[in-house]
Structure formats: C-alpha cells, structure tokens
Amino acid sequence: MAVPSFLARERIVARPGFNRWLIPPAALAVHLCIGQAYATSVYKTALVEHFDTSLTAIGIIFSIAIVMLGLSAALFGTWVDRNGPRAAMFTSAVFWVSGFLVGSLGIATEQLWLLYLGYGVLGGIGLGIGYISPVSTLIKWFPDRPGLATGMAIMGFGGGALIASPLSRQLMSFYDPDYVPTDAASVASGDAVAKLFLTLGVLYLLFMMFGAFLVRVPAADWRPEGFDPSTVKKKALVTTENVSANNAVRTPQFWLLWIVLFCNVTAGIGILEQASPMIQDFFRTGDGSLVAASAAAGFVGVLSLFNMGGRFIWSTTSDYIGRKPIYMVYLGVGIVLYLVLATLGSSATWIFVITAALIISFYGGGFATVPAYLRDLFGTFQVGAIHGRLLTAWAAAGVAGPLIINGVLDARGTPGQLVAGDYRPALFIMVGLLAVGFVANLLVKPVAAKWHESADAVEEFTHEHHTPERSAAR
The missing domain is CATH 1.20.1250.20 (MFS general substrate transporter like domains)
Known part of the structure; x- marks a missing residue:
C-alpha cells in the first residue's frame, strides 16, 4: 500500500549531523498519547451509569482495543518497516483520534456499539500501529544501546495514564460542575465523558503529529561515533x-x-x-x-x-x-x-x-x-x-x-x-x-x-x- 510522498521513508532520511537524541522525544510524543489506554478506569463508572449497563459490558471496550492492538501490530508490522516511522505515526494518529471522535458520538447518542467500534476497533488499530511505529527506527539509531532506546520510548506507553488520568478528571469536572474529581463517590455525566473524548482527540492529534514530523531514519551507512x-x-x-x-x-x-x-x-x-x-x-x-x-x-x-x-x-x-x-x-x-x-x-x-x-x-x-x-x-x-x-x-x-x-x-x-x-x-x-x-x-x-x-x-x-x-x- 503506497503512502503520500510527504510521508515516504525516503523523505525522512536524516542529513549528516542530525542529533539522534531527537528520536526518543518523537517516539514519546506518540506513546504518551496512546498510553491513555491505561486510564480508562477514570470514566468506567460514568459509562456504566450513562448506558445503564454492567462493568463487564464497558470493560469489553478495553479488551477489544487490546485485541485490535495485537492484530493490527501483526498485520501491519511489515508495512510499518517498509514505509517508515512517519507514515506509521501519521496513520496511528488518524485511527487513534478517529476512535475518540466516533466514541464521543456513541456516548452522546447512547449507542454503545459506536463506542465499541470507535475506541475499541479504530482506536485499537491506532494503538497497534503507534506502538510499533518507532521500534525498528530506535534500534537502528541506537545499535549500541537498544535496550535504553526502546525503554525510553515504551516507558511513555506505561506513563500515559499518569497524564491522562488527572487530566481526564479535571476536564470532566470542567464539563460537569457537579462532578468532584477528589471524591471517589462522585460520578461524571455521560455528556462530560463525550466532551472529554472530543478534547482528548484534538490534543492527541497535535502531539502525535509533532512526533510524526520530527522523526527521521538514519542513512544506510550511518553508525554512532565510536561504535x-x-x-x-x-x-x-x-x-x-x-x-x-x-x-x-x-x-x-x-x-x-x-x-x-x-x-x-x-x-x-x-x-x-x-x-x-x-x-x-x-x-x-x-x-x-x-x-x-x-x-x-x-x-x-x-x-x-x-x-x-x-x-x-x-x-x-x-x-x-x-x-x-x-x-x-x-x-x-x-x-x-x-x-x-x-x-x-x-x-x-x-x-x-x-x-x-x-x-x-x-x-x-x-x-x-x-x-x-x-x-x-x-x-x-x-x-x-x-x-x-x-x-x-x-x-x-x-x-x-x-x-x-x-x-x-x-x-x-x-x-x-x-x-x-x-x-x-x-x-x-x-x-x-x-x-x-x-x-x-x-x-x-x-x-x-x-x-x-x-x-x-x-x-x-x-x-x-x-x-x-x-x-x-x-
């Protein structure tokens, strides 16, 4: 599958003198965003009450997303290697953000299946492609320290919830004045969660695009100094x-x-x-x-x-x-x-x-x-x-x-x-x-x-x- 020329791998080969330490921040920009998947518990109870359903029915959303992560990473892994990290990060952002937008529509219209389709399926595809998008690039930039390189990026996925959890609570309290984020018994309204999804979608689009257009791949004959x-x-x-x-x-x-x-x-x-x-x-x-x-x-x-x-x-x-x-x-x-x-x-x-x-x-x-x-x-x-x-x-x-x-x-x-x-x-x-x-x-x-x-x-x-x-x- 061809990609537009501005996303193509050959357009992002680094010029001599490029600082390889710019690559981990580019990877982090993507992984910190998709790491929001670990923060779904923040609004889980609100969705249960909004849809008048069970925790299991809402928990399926996360399971769908993780299954799609694995499947999309497996199916598109070769495509990611062939076309490079910019195309992969861009594609990941489109799917991940689309998942929030479709999910927001599902919450607003009380159509649970749209939440499954949006955050679960579309968002899960974005998760899978985004998760693997910087891996081979980081390893090629850091052949001398591959564990350090992948650790710097993938720690962002684990830390995404540290940003998303408090941010989500504050945003829901802004959209629903009756919601008290410091009170464990307080539950936000479904409307607040729908608006939260819209806001997160816009924010994540900006950050993931920053990562996509910052990333570069090394020239074929490049080696770290002294390696x-x-x-x-x-x-x-x-x-x-x-x-x-x-x-x-x-x-x-x-x-x-x-x-x-x-x-x-x-x-x-x-x-x-x-x-x-x-x-x-x-x-x-x-x-x-x-x-x-x-x-x-x-x-x-x-x-x-x-x-x-x-x-x-x-x-x-x-x-x-x-x-x-x-x-x-x-x-x-x-x-x-x-x-x-x-x-x-x-x-x-x-x-x-x-x-x-x-x-x-x-x-x-x-x-x-x-x-x-x-x-x-x-x-x-x-x-x-x-x-x-x-x-x-x-x-x-x-x-x-x-x-x-x-x-x-x-x-x-x-x-x-x-x-x-x-x-x-x-x-x-x-x-x-x-x-x-x-x-x-x-x-x-x-x-x-x-x-x-x-x-x-x-x-x-x-x-x-x-x-x-x-x-x-x-």
Whole structure:
C-alpha cells in the first residue's frame, strides 16, 4: 500500500549531523498519547451509569482495543518497516483520534456499539500501529544501546495514564460542575465523558503529529561515533545476521518468546485490572470498612510510576546483563513476589504496595525489553514487523488476564465483600504462568543459520527504499 510522498521513508532520511537524541522525544510524543489506554478506569463508572449497563459490558471496550492492538501490530508490522516511522505515526494518529471522535458520538447518542467500534476497533488499530511505529527506527539509531532506546520510548506507553488520568478528571469536572474529581463517590455525566473524548482527540492529534514530523531514519551507512558493529558478536544470543518476519515466525525462538511475553503480561494485567479494589479488599476489616478511596487512588498512581519506570530501568539494565538474564529476573523473581503477595500481602500495607509495585515494574520491563531481545535474535532487518507479530501475545493476555482474575473473584463472592483470601487462587495461577514463562525463556537459543537472510536479499530491500536518487528528493 503506497503512502503520500510527504510521508515516504525516503523523505525522512536524516542529513549528516542530525542529533539522534531527537528520536526518543518523537517516539514519546506518540506513546504518551496512546498510553491513555491505561486510564480508562477514570470514566468506567460514568459509562456504566450513562448506558445503564454492567462493568463487564464497558470493560469489553478495553479488551477489544487490546485485541485490535495485537492484530493490527501483526498485520501491519511489515508495512510499518517498509514505509517508515512517519507514515506509521501519521496513520496511528488518524485511527487513534478517529476512535475518540466516533466514541464521543456513541456516548452522546447512547449507542454503545459506536463506542465499541470507535475506541475499541479504530482506536485499537491506532494503538497497534503507534506502538510499533518507532521500534525498528530506535534500534537502528541506537545499535549500541537498544535496550535504553526502546525503554525510553515504551516507558511513555506505561506513563500515559499518569497524564491522562488527572487530566481526564479535571476536564470532566470542567464539563460537569457537579462532578468532584477528589471524591471517589462522585460520578461524571455521560455528556462530560463525550466532551472529554472530543478534547482528548484534538490534543492527541497535535502531539502525535509533532512526533510524526520530527522523526527521521538514519542513512544506510550511518553508525554512532565510536561504535564498532563487530563487537556485538562477542555477546551471547546476539547476531549480526538478519531474519525476515516471515521466517522468524517459523523459528522456535519466536514462539518461546511469545510464551514468555504472554505469561509475563497475563500476570501483570491481573493486578492492573483490579488495582483499586484489590488494595481495599486486602485490607478490609471485620466491620466491613476498608482503606480510604484516596489511598486506593494513590496506589494506582504508584503502580503507574513503577510501570513506566520499569520500562526504562529494566530495559536499560538488559544492555549490561543481557536479555535472557533480565527475563529470568522478571519471571523468576516474579514468582517469589506473587507468592509473597498471596501469603503475606494482607499482613502489612507496605508489603502489599512494594510487592505489587515491583511486579508491575517487571510487567513494564518485559514490554520494553522484548524489542531488543528480538533484535538480538533476528537482527534489525524486519524487527518492527517481528515485534508486531509477537504482540499477538499481548492481545491474548489482554483477554486471559482479566478472565482469570474476574472468573476467580466471581466464584468467590460479591464485589465489595471480598477479602485477601479470595484473591489467592488467582495469584497462584499467576505463579504457574510465570513458571511456564521461566522455562520457555531458559530454552531460548541462537537462531539457526538456515533462517538467515542472504546479504543480497537485505541489500535489495534496502536499495528499494533508500536509493540515493530517492533520498536526495527529501
């Protein structure tokens, strides 16, 4: 599928002297916007009352968006690699913003199916394309620090809720004077949420377009000053060869990483999905009282910080200790943390908060490290497309995680009357999942030479999209 000339890859080849540190802000401009997906709980109750439906019916919107994220990332990954980050970021912005506009119309007209179509389907496509749009570009700009590069960008997705949550509350209070954002019992009107969607759509369009028109790709022969590509051969599991996206999915390494990501994400989503009620249920007293709603909201904020920080800190750490060892930490230490949460989590608030925060930091770190892991195993040739196909694991986890924890809690009692013990079966299931992921990670080995692309095939692809004549047209 061709793109307009102003979006074409050859128009954004960086001139000599371009500062590569401008690329992470361009990526962040997109990821901070699409990271709003983690802030849907802010207006979930308002939508339940507006549509007079159940939490499950509203929660499906988020599940649709995550499924579409995985599917669109898989389907359009090769297109993103071929046409470059500007075309991908631009396309992502169009779909993401359209999702808000159609969703706003659905809320205003009380047509829930339009919200499914808008935020769920259209917005989910924007999520998928936007999520993978800067990945291969960042890795090519930072071949010396791929974990740092992807961590800088992908931490924006984890931190998007830190901006979107308070901003959404303030905007809803502006559109609905009766709504008090500091009162957990206060619920905004449907009209306020509809106007919120319109406002966010306009704001996100501006920021995402800024990122799209700032981003550049390096020239084919560019290298960071002082970087010697031959040094990567000295590191275990790191290849200087290249594997195409079509061949990557035929290797056992791809499917082992799919299992690793699925297990890590499913376990993390279990806590994120229930964060606010979970801390209240864990510390519910005999008379039915629980921790203050403000404390629960603060806990959600702490998780967002650790989700964002883990994406940067742990992925950067992986540049020094390696991708396979860092996933042994995510999964192995994660098992211990889940056991602590299940058995000791209700004994003290500080134990609960620290344990959950570390688990979520591993959840975020897993997302940020996996592009660099893929680059190590499959090379840079079509790493964006391979990453897109791997994100189908996220789509599956986005359904499995909530189903596991909600299914267990539904069988254990009534929301608002649950206690810490009711969560233990779900937490032990997460321990089992992390154990499966740990074993899968241990089995990862270097990719066999039979899957490597020939130098001629890579050169042909490169010349097709980076000829000097076409690059000169920028």
